[in-house]
Amino acid sequence: VSAAxxxxxxxxxxxxxxxxxxxxxxxxxxxxxxxxxxGLLGNRDLLVEWHWIAGLAMLGPYGIYQLRHYLRxxxxxxxxxxxVGLATFCTVLAxxxxxxxxxxxxRHADLAAVLVDLAHSILSFVFLILIAVHLTLxxxxxxxxxxxxxxxxxxxxxxxxxxxxxxxILGLAAFVVVLLQx
Amino acid sequence: xxxxxxxxxxxxxxxxxxxxxxxxFTKSYRGLGFPWKLAAGVAVFEFCVNMxxxxxxxxxxxxxxxxxxxxxLAAIHGSLSLLVFAAFVILTFLAYFAHKRGExxxxxxxxLYWTFLVFWFLSVGSGxxxxxIRYL
Numbered sequence: 363v364s365a366a367x368x369x370x371x372x373x374x375x376x377x378x379x380x381x382x383x384x385x386x387x388x389x390x391x392x393x394x395x396x397x398x399x400x401g402l403l404g405n406r407d408l409l410v411e412w413h414w415i416a417g418l419a420m421l422g423p424y425g426i427y428q429l430r431h432y433l434r435x436x437x438x439x440x441x442x443x444x445x446v447g448l449a450t451f452c453t454v455l456a457x458x459x460x461x462x463x464x465x466x467x468x469r470h471a472d473l474a475a476v477l478v479d480l481a482h483s484i485l486s487f488v489f490l491i492l493i494a495v496h497l498t499l500x501x502x503x504x505x506x507x508x509x510x511x512x513x514x515x516x517x518x519x520x521x522x523x524x525x526x527x528x529x530x531i532l533g534l535a536a537f538v539v540v541l542l543q544x
Numbered sequence: 545x546x547x548x549x550x551x552x553x554x555x556x557x558x559x560x561x562x563x564x565x566x567x568x569f570t571k572s573y574r575g576l577g578f579p580w581k582l583a584a585g586v587a588v589f590e591f592c593v594n595m596x597x598x599x600x601x602x603x604x605x606x607x608x609x610x611x612x613x614x615x616x617l618a619a620i621h622g623s624l625s626l627l628v629f630a631a632f633v634i635l636t637f638l639a640y641f642a643h644k645r646g647e648x649x650x651x652x653x654x655x656l657y658w659t660f661l662v663f664w665f666l667s668v669g670s671g672x673x674x675x676x677i678r679y680l
Contacts, residue, residue, distance in 0.1 A: 394626070397599075398619040401606040476603075483599050487591070487626060491633050498634050502641070 368514070370504055374521040378427035380529050385420030386493065387533020389413065392540065393486055405543060412540045414465050417458075424454075443499035450492040457485045497526065554597045555675040561590050562668050565632065566661070569639070573650040573657045578643035583636045587629075595629060598622055598671075614678065621670040628667040631660060 373379070392413040400406055428451060438444040460482040467475040501522050564586040572578045598621075605618035612618065635649075635656075642649035650657040 394623060397602060398606055398622045401608050401612070401615050402619065406608055479603075480599060483602075484596060487595060487599070487629075490626070491591075491630050494630055494634050495637050498637060 374525040381423040383529030384532040391537035
């Protein structure tokens with residue numbers, strides 16, 4: 363296994379990646395709960411506030427991660443996983459653009475607020491699908507580089523598995539904690 | 545209640561989408577290739593028409609104060625539809641790359657094929673049941 367492949371395996375354990383994925387996970391869980399179960403939740407307003415707080419708080423770590431990630435992968439222009447990743451980033455920007463006005467329009471029911479809310483929901487669907495596809499594609503690439511050496515193979519599989527399960531579970535745990543607050 | 549034209553259209557078109565999903569994945573399951581252009585077309589149509597319709601109508605049932613008797617059915621159908629659609633897109637990508645390598649993705653993974661179909665039918669079935677209960 364080459365040094366580049368080993369560095370690739372190690373990047374799946376980067377704290378900034380974990381923070382970003384955990385933040386996205388919390389956003390998806392809390393946003394889905396608000397969208398699908400909003401009328402059934404007793405503490406809806408609290409969940410709305412945490413959805414905003416988490417969304418804004420993760421901008422720092424995600425911004426740094428995204429910049430470093432882009433500077434490293436920009437040579438891959440044209441590859442499917444690069445294009446899907448770029449589309450995911452654009453969707454995040456659009457999610458922010460549609461989400462921030464909703465912080466101020468939460469009590470409004472005029473047409474503009476309804477349309478922005480709908481756009482935010484549609485964009486979140488697009489984001490979820492794009493990031494899932496992007497992670498699927500880069501997982502295939504990472505596991506394709508694991509070689510035949512059993513130790514490196516195990517390390518790569520473990521690094522990817524932990525990165526794909528750990529942050530979503532952390533995000534889910536944070537969501538459950540918020541949900542249980544009165 | 546009478547259904548809107550959009551509701552009726554999505555209820556009927558969902559059956560054609562289901563036929564398309566079964567066709568593209570079953571081709572791969574039987575080792576007959578993967579019609580990825582049709583799969584992509586089905587995914588785009590499903591997202592632009594049926595998923596968007598579901599999002600628009602979701603607010604009728606799940607916004608605070610809506611007091612819809614169908615709130616739980618809408619919530620379960622909506623979240624299941626999102627998960628199943630995301631799975632369809634991911635599996636389409638994986639089947640496409642396998643097809644390019646000359647492999648038959650679902651023929652090698654029959655359990656995945658059947659599991660996906662079960663969840664797809666649960667998702668579509670809950671949507672059609674919703675339509676029937678509400679409008680017919």
